């Protein structure tokens with residue numbers, strides 16, 4: 428990508444203009460914001476302290492549930508006064524919301540003063556978008572239906588932090604679950620070539636990063652679009668994991684998210700089990716424990732098949748941490764169907780779960796379905812589910828007291844000068860007494876106290892510096 432280092436100065440009429448991005452939603456959006464910061468840095472921008480001192484302000488939005496959209500819109504409205512205090516400020520809205528039909532008009536109606544609206548498929552065109560936002564009087568709207576052929580394999584990224592990095596392995600999702608807006612906002616599956624991914628990981632290792640998370644809407648579908656499904660030349664997610672595990676000196680931990688149980692094969696579990704750096708954490712969104720609801724959701728697996736996958740993981744990686752996403756109150760969900768979700772949660776014994784009330788997304792097949800539940804009904808089910816899951820999570824964490832885990836220390840715990848935090852390989856957050864010098868090291872920590880979501884511990888022995 429050719430980027431003019433003088434662009435920022437030209438657009439704002441001053442050296443080192445400042446940019447601030449507010450990000451909503453999933454890791455994919457977080458990483459897109461890192462890429463936008465990377466592109467803007469090459470245009471001569473520096474990061475602002477916050478929205479107040481920004482010359483360019485972007486809102487990277489999420490559309491997965493209506494609450495996420497409202498959250499972003501609330502924040503955009505709240506920051507409107509900045510347009511008066513700084514008339515030269517350029518404000519843009521991007522990410523998933525503008526990709527949804529009808530939303531650009533809604534955004535323009537609500538926030539007529541915006542300079543720029545764009546989507547998820549053209550962030551690589553940011554330099555020209557910002558130039559146009561400056562020179563054109565009307566709101567510049569540029570939303571692409573899909574990722575163009577000019578989307579570069581390699582984009583600059585200004586990453587948050589210097590220990591953990593996200594690495595996109597594929598874009599989009601071909602699954603079309605009936606409740607989900609993601610195929611609309613993120614388009615079709617498109618894998619990045621494995622050489623490009625490996626080179627990015629090796630570069631991150633050279634820069635001193637210790638942990639990478641392979642990102643995709645459905646990482647288990649990696650490679651299908653690029654290398655075929657079977658036979659000669661096929662190269663799937665398990666092969667990618669093996670390749671990176673063996674060829675990333677300096678990287679200590681490899682994670683991956685998010686998974687689709689349908690595409691997660693036993694071969695992949697075996698490859699993960701063998702790979703040394705790949706962490707024992709499986710986020711396996713189940714959505715429902717009821718076969719009839721799973722059918723209506725078009726999840727393309729049933730309860731038995733899902734439990735078979737969980738079984739492979741427990742068999743091959745006995746100490747694996749398994750987490751999930753669950754939706755309650757899907758259209759037509761009966762009390763019996765909901766009970767099956769409760770019983771599945773009891774059966775799997777998840778370490779943690781993200782639990783949501785179904786949110787209708789216009790344009791998805793589920794939005795046309797009958798028998799929608801009332802908000803109080805959905806709330807009541809969510810409450811019951813959370814009680815069950817939180818009890819399980821707490822019991823699982825209590826069973827960890829007395830055990831020793833390797834913790835990658837990320838830094839000081841907020842506001843405390845003598846407590847640090849980090850994560851187990853299973854991705855459980857642990858705090859323990861320590862100082863800044865531990866940052867970036869992997870140290871053994873004995874668990875002393877358990878909460879529902881986090882653990883407390885103490886250092887077992889003086890740590891060895893990892894080169």
Ligand code: 5AD
Pocket residue numbers: 491492606607608712714752753754783784785786787788
């Ligand atoms: N309503 C509620 N939750 C949803 N999710 C996706 N779409 C919806 C929706 N329409 C949840 C799923 C998914 C997670 C990222 O968000 O559980 O796994």
Ligand code: SF4
Pocket residue numbers: 600601602603604607608609610644645687
């Ligand atoms: Fe949505 Fe299903 Fe794709 Fe996940 S796999 S992003 S739930 S469509």
